[in-house]
Amino acid sequence: MLSTDKRWKQMGETIVDYCLGMKPGEKLLIAQYEPETWPLALGTYEAAIQAGGYPQIQLKSEYLRRADMKYGTEVQYSWVPEMEVEGMKWADCYAALRGGYNLDIYHDIPAEVLSKNQAAHGVASSARWKYTRWTLSRVPNEAFAQQAGLDLETITDIYFNASLLNYDEELVKWRKIQQKLLGTSEARVIGKNTDLRLSYAGRTWGDPKLDINIPGGETFTAPVLETVNGHIWFENPGVLGGKLMHDLYLEWKDGELIKATASTNEDYLHKILKTDEGASKIGEFAIGLNTQLTHFTNDILWDENIAGTMHIALGRAYEQVGGTNKSAIHWDIVKDLRQEGEFIADGKSILKDGKLQYD
Amino acid sequence: MLSTDKRWKRLGEVLANYCLEVKPGKKVIIAQYEIETWPLALATYEAVIKAGGFPQIQFKSEYLRRAFMKLGTEEQYSWVPELEMLSIDWADCYMALRGGYNLDIYHDIPADVLAKNQEAHGVVSAARTSKTKWSLTRVPNEAFAQQAGLDLETITDMYFDACLLDYEKDFNKWIDWAAKLEGTSEVHLTGKKTDLRMSIKDRRWSVPNARGNMPGSETFTSPWENTLNGHIWFENPGVLGGRLMHDLYLEWKDGELVKATASTNEDYLHRILATDAGASKIGEFAIGLNPNLTKFTNDILWDEKMYGTIHIAVGRAYKHAGGTNDSAIHWDIIKDLRQEGELKVDGKTVLKDGNLVFDF
Numbered sequence: 001m002l003s004t005d006k007r008w009k010q011m012g013e014t015i016v017d018y019c020l021g022m023k024p025g026e027k028l029l030i031a032q033y034e035p036e037t038w039p040l041a042l043g044t045y046e047a048a049i050q051a052g053g054y055p056q057i058q059l060k061s062e063y064l065r066r067a068d069m070k071y072g073t074e075v076q077y078s079w080v081p082e083m084e085v086e087g088m089k090w091a092d093c094y095a096a097l098r099g100g101y102n103l104d105i106y107h108d109i110p111a112e113v114l115s116k117n118q119a120a121h122g123v124a125s126s127a128r129w130k131y132t133r134w135t136l137s138r139v140p141n142e143a144f145a146q147q148a149g150l151d152l153e154t155i156t157d158i159y160f161n162a163s164l165l166n167y168d169e170e171l172v173k174w175r176k177i178q179q180k181l182l183g184t185s186e187a188r189v190i191g192k193n194t195d196l197r198l199s200y201a202g203r204t205w206g207d208p209k210l211d212i213n214i215p216g217g218e219t220f221t222a223p224v225l226e227t228v229n230g231h232i233w234f235e236n237p238g239v240l241g242g243k244l245m246h247d248l249y250l251e252w253k254d255g256e257l258i259k260a261t262a263s264t265n266e267d268y269l270h271k272i273l274k275t276d277e278g279a280s281k282i283g284e285f286a287i288g289l290n291t292q293l294t295h296f297t298n299d300i301l302w303d304e305n306i307a308g309t310m311h312i313a314l315g316r317a318y319e320q321v322g323g324t325n326k327s328a329i330h331w332d333i334v335k336d337l338r339q340e341g342e343f344i345a346d347g348k349s350i351l352k353d354g355k356l357q358y359d
Numbered sequence: 360m361l362s363t364d365k366r367w368k369r370l371g372e373v374l375a376n377y378c379l380e381v382k383p384g385k386k387v388i389i390a391q392y393e394i395e396t397w398p399l400a401l402a403t404y405e406a407v408i409k410a411g412g413f414p415q416i417q418f419k420s421e422y423l424r425r426a427f428m429k430l431g432t433e434e435q436y437s438w439v440p441e442l443e444m445l446s447i448d449w450a451d452c453y454m455a456l457r458g459g460y461n462l463d464i465y466h467d468i469p470a471d472v473l474a475k476n477q478e479a480h481g482v483v484s485a486a487r488t489s490k491t492k493w494s495l496t497r498v499p500n501e502a503f504a505q506q507a508g509l510d511l512e513t514i515t516d517m518y519f520d521a522c523l524l525d526y527e528k529d530f531n532k533w534i535d536w537a538a539k540l541e542g543t544s545e546v547h548l549t550g551k552k553t554d555l556r557m558s559i560k561d562r563r564w565s566v567p568n569a570r571g572n573m574p575g576s577e578t579f580t581s582p583w584e585n586t587l588n589g590h591i592w593f594e595n596p597g598v599l600g601g602r603l604m605h606d607l608y609l610e611w612k613d614g615e616l617v618k619a620t621a622s623t624n625e626d627y628l629h630r631i632l633a634t635d636a637g638a639s640k641i642g643e644f645a646i647g648l649n650p651n652l653t654k655f656t657n658d659i660l661w662d663e664k665m666y667g668t669i670h671i672a673v674g675r676a677y678k679h680a681g682g683t684n685d686s687a688i689h690w691d692i693i694k695d696l697r698q699e700g701e702l703k704v705d706g707k708t709v710l711k712d713g714n715l716v717f718d719f
Contacts, residue, residue: 001394002422029442032418035360035397045423049430056442059391059418063361064404071408083388083415083446090442 003039007160012043014164016051019135019211020093024052029091029132031084033060034099036141044095058087062101069109069117078116080123088124094132100144100299103242137163137214138301148297155297162215162292162305170217174208174289176358177350178219181205184345187223187285189310191341193233193249198223198285203322208289217290217305222323225281226255232312235336236296236303238262238269244298245269248333255281273314278327284313287343287351288334300332308338308354362398366519370573371402375410377526378494378570379452383411388450388491390443392419393458395500400456417446421460428468428476437475439482447483453491459503459658462601496522496573497660507656520651521574521664530576533567533648536717537578540564543704546582546644548669550700552592552608557582557641559704562681567648574652577664579645581682585614587641591671594695595655595662597621597628603657604628607692609673614640632673637686642676645669646702646710647693659691667697667713 016022028048032041041057048055068077088094106114128134138144140155148155185201200221208219231251237244247263257280262269273280291307304311316330317323337343338354349357375381387407391400400416407414427436447453465473487493497503499514507514524530544560562580569575590610596603602624610618616639621628632639650666663670675689676682696702697713707719 027441035394038394041418042420042422042426046426046430049426049435052432052435054435054438054441056440057418057423058442059400059416061401063401064416067401067405067408071405073411076408076411076413079413081415082386082413083417083449086445086449087442090445 001038002042005039007164008039008043009046010043010164011040011160012045012047013050015044015095015135015137015214016047016053018167019214020095020133022048022051022053022093026053026092027090028053028055028093028095029087030055030057031060031094031096032057033062033097034101034141034143035059035061037097037099037139040097040137040139044097053093056087058084062105065117065121066105066109069106069113074116077113078120080120084124085127088127088131091132094128094134096128096134096136097139098137099139099141100147102143103147106242135212135214136301138299144297144299147299148295150295150297155295158293158295159215162217162290162302165292171209173358174217174219177287177289177356178205178208180348180350180358181219181221181345184348186346188344189232189335189337189341190344191335191337192235192339194231194335194341196228196230196232198229198282199227200224200285206318206321213301213305215290215293215302215305217293217307218286218288220284220286220318221321222317222325223282223285225325228252228255228282231259232335234333235339236334237264237298238331238333239298239300240272240331243268252282257281272329272331275315275329276327278325279315279329281314281325281327282312283315283317283323283325283327283330284311284332286311286313289356291356296334296336300334303334304332306334307356308351309334309336310343310351311335360397361401364398366523367398367402368405369523370399370519371404371406372409373522374403374454374494374496374573375406375412378573379454379492381407381410381412381452385412385451386449387412387414387452387454388446389414389416390419390453390455391416392421392456393460393500393502394420396456396458396498399498403454403456412452415446417443421464424476424480425464425468428465428472433475436472437479439479443483444486447486447490450491453487453493455487455493455495456498457495458498458500459506461502462506465601494571494573495660497658503656503658506658507654509654509656514654514656517651517654518574521649521661522569524569524651526569530567530569533576533578536648536715537564537567539717539719540578540580540704540709545705547703547706548591548694548700550694550696551594551698553590553694553700555587555589555591557588557644558586559583559644563679565677565680572660572664574649574661574664576648577645577670578648579643579677579680581676581680581684582641582644584637584640584642584676584684587611587614590618591694593692594698595693596623596657597690597692598657598659599631599690602627616640631688631690634674634688635686637684638674638688640673640684640686641671642674642682642684642686642689643670643672643680643691645671646715648715655693655695659693662693663691665693666715667710668693668695669702669710670694
């Protein structure tokens, strides 16, 4: 089970030194999701020791959550995992190494059971934000390759290429796009079945530094809600809660959603959009910057960073860029502009025919 | 990585319900050692949930210990893993699922570094035994198959056969056997290059169970260490600290060790036996009872339970068996009596030609 692919060690060092910035004496909790993630768990553990730290590993898996829900009572599946929370209180830093998993394993778990279990795990997530400096990586395995429609070697190479960058050089490029956007106030996205306009006057664009997600590479803002006008269609399915919504189309007039269709799971789409008032509004407007991410994987953590794409998130806005929209959801949906389309800000082309316009 | 071999689920239930007796509301730490142990970790987790408990999995591996010793400072590799200690405080029960591992991975770690790291992990072991209801199993994987000189399927089948017993029927028989040994006083072991006597007068024999170790089982006593007379030779190598001692031979006269030889690692053998005054005396004498353990694996947790074998441990005796010998070590060495040999107590045959007889 030991992997001698040295890139796992490099990846571990990137997570420890770059994403987390671990210092001597600090404690690191590694949450290893799924057994196949072991090579990276070991790589990260080794890097933490080399940084003078004290790592410990907790094993997690979607199959364990399935066991809670399949065999447990309500008290059991609504239980907040105590040792996980204790682990976060103990730790200075937290690395979540999330292997892919078969999204269908909850096929026979009732929705209300899932949502109670989700709420319990949400408490653990909040503890992570509250007590630790954290980072999160979706780690390729066979299940993830299958989800992405690729083979394991190809997707693993993409992962390393997109994560093991020369960050000194790469960040300069990423920040060029951010700087270009910082001086603007209105965006227009045109493309297939798409013409969307919105303003972000008075808001800012996030620094595309890579810390909480690896692979990373995006810059994002929060639009002024009532300025959203037009329609957008998505080349790739929207993904939420393991469900795919193909042929997704959304339309707003002065910030109000007036049309939402999909060729699959349309009922589910409508249910999500009705979660609360903010759920049908755009909380995040962003552009992907990582040129090493070339394939859609149906996983938002990767796909939102693909260079040549932009994404919106319905629901909760980020306060750090001046956003105000509130919602229980934050659902990212990625539009592929690599075949057709343009992202224009105040008349300046930011992305055209899949190419980022740095100058 | 998911295994659909239903025997993992059955074994998980045995661990949760028989070994740990998990009751509703109980908290259980599952220490999963090595990645390949995942099918049993999942099954144990499921069984704990079904029993109404609250399981959490902690991951451990010998490769992680290697990382500390290879890459860390003295402060780091002497560190007592804090989160493990917190988990032990938190848990009611502790299930250690120890996958096999390549015993040579510490080849380039200095002995003093290993000893310091071992000491730190010893603190965790002590906390486990004093604060939780615990159980321990050695789980077969490729490394373990290789250590045993077998293929993975054969050793896995043997594991399940040895663990998934009829716990009513088999154990009642074993418990009856152990009861027959109570009140006996003289042990006489003969076999190839072997003729050893010792007194066990007024000492106790343990009641066989497989709760603390899976697979089980054995019954053991502690002899009067000053009554050892004679010699013993071992068919299989003695194993300690990842080292094998072939052709191992030990001889005592009135409790004093007078000869100790081995064809490999003899220096190491002499060093172990010189650890302290009790290290060269027998602290435990025991009989393996599990008929489904049929092959030597070079792992003491399994091998000492093999039907047709006896074992001694040099060093620390068991107080609950009435033993008095004291030592920092407790090293089990197994003698295979399946080809040749006989064990008698008070002149009556207990084991002969590989079969437990108990004709008394």
